């Protein structure tokens with residue numbers, strides 16, 4: 001039997017679901033190996049007999065919370081796709097204390113019709129088996145993950161930062177133009193697409209771990225000399241650091257970790 005795949009969207013622009021439809025030729029290859037049984041953007045049938053669920057969007061409303069718990073109960077493998085599902089994404093901007101009236105700005109007099117909660121990644125509410133970060137997710141990583149699931153292989157995200165891909169491509173570093181780029185702290189895998197087109201990395205793929213994160217922090221202290229508060233403020237755009245937790249401590253003065 002082919003694995004039964006479903007794709008769901010919570011609070012998001014649904015761009016990551018759309019990226020699956022945009023796979024075109026490769027989508028035909030996937031369709032030969034799996035059955036897609038529930039995918040609102042791509043089909044009318046709805047089945048809840050699911051092996052693997054791909055979900056984009058943050059948990060940002062009471063309905064999202066119900067929906068992700070229901071999806072978790074109905075599937076064997078749950079994959080978060082995109083920055084919204086992996087980090088909370090741009091939805092977390094509503095936590096900015098400077099925007100307490102965001103619901104009135106968006107919905108006007110009808111704000112109370114649309115109950116919301118804090119925006120959270122899927123992993124804050126249910127167990128997640130794999131994550132494909134990015135805004136949107138990287139299509140090649142999606143294909144690789146599907147192949148891994150079909151062949152029983154382990155899928156791993158790259159441990160290195162975006163700078164390693166950027167330098168390999170021979171891009172001039174944006175710090176030479178006086179810009180602040182988050183590539184030293186951000187997980188690679190996007191082929192440094194933003195710096196390659198002259199835009200700074202904004203950490204939509206989340207932070208690297210361990211030694212790579214320590215080295216990135218040191219680079220901001222010694223090489224790029226950007227105030228750490230400024231770095232953390234920029235890391236909040238996609239929720240790479242949450243507004244309360246502070247997983248990235250400031251580097252010690254003088255270059256220590």
Ligand code: SF4
Pocket residue numbers: 012013014015016017056057081082083084085089090134135136137
């Ligand atoms: S990660 Fe980006 S592209 Fe994907 S759903 Fe969220 S906002 Fe849209």
Ligand code: SF4
Pocket residue numbers: 162163164166167171172173174175181182183184192195201
């Ligand atoms: S800091 Fe940004 S522009 Fe410079 S090498 Fe790293 S990713 Fe590229």
